[in-house]
Amino acid sequence: MKSLFISVYNKKKVKVDSNNIVYLQAQINYTKIFLIDETSILVAKTLKSFEREFQGQDFYSFYRSNKTFIVNLDKIQNVEEIDNVLQIQLSNSIKVSVSRRKRKAFISNFRKSTSREILMKQKSI
Template sequence: MSNFFTCVIVEDDISSSDFIKNVIAANFSEVTILSAIPSVREAERELQRLKPDFVILDINLEDGNAFTLLKELDTISFKILFVTAHNEYAVEAFKFSALDFLLKPIFPEDLIISIKKIINELQNQQYHKQLEAFFHNYGKNNDQKKLVLKNLEAVHIINLEDIIYINSDNNYSNFNLKNGRKILVSKTLKSFDERLQEQSFFRVHQSYIVNLKYVLSFDKKKDMIVLLDDISLPVAQRKRSALVDFLNR
């Protein structure tokens, strides 16, 4: 892996562009900034000519949208750090696709952390799967969303609707899918609970998150929920009332 990396900044605000340049110059001697570009039109031409290792890309530019720019490129051979003002719709797509993004205003420490992460992952062959998932998620409804799961074996892109339930295994989470497949990732159940709580998933127990679409029955006497394929899981007493409310919606 190369010890030197090249970067292009695509940002139409001069003060923001200068800020990014200064942070990189002060903290990353191994990074060379090839160009700072203010527009979609110029970026489309220059990115294909310069072929940087990574791009710091503002979403809303003076002459268009960064997503339109990316779709116009023949190939995307660089990593991207997206920069955006608060936009819940875009932020949700970023989170599900495991792509890097920063919300404005940008703080130096956050930018440094993001660039370090990009440098560490530059030669990750699975990156473009994440980008593909992002474009799928951006503008899609909940039923069609995809989730990117990364473990030592690979980067897995799965449909949310294929998840029956997720169970905790110490500091790991095990995804149980409709086809019988299981994917183990080194993240806690809590991290997925926060991400999936608006997507028809419900944490019925400290050890289980279930896809409510596959609930067949709830035995209130035994505090057990039955899912697709006759999978029975316990329901914590403190979750009973909220679960019933969800099922009655």
């Protein structure tokens, strides 16, 4: 299990196990990290910075689904297509859409990273 060391508002570094992260959400120049215990951490770092960090450190279970979210593929409960939009339901019941241009790559990464059977409701996913 990999861990991130995150600088928080009081300049302390907090260790967060990647397995405890459900998703990250962009908030202009900040990112809010939502954890499995339903708490969150606000970090003065862009989502793009986290995306680069995840790629550089081989965090394969994280995927940027659209311009606002990075999701933990291991925390996906359900994937379905609604009105031609791919929707991800995460373990905390939050639903996140996948952008059209990232759809094909998401499906490929999701299938590679998932070791358990996930219900994929679809027409042609």
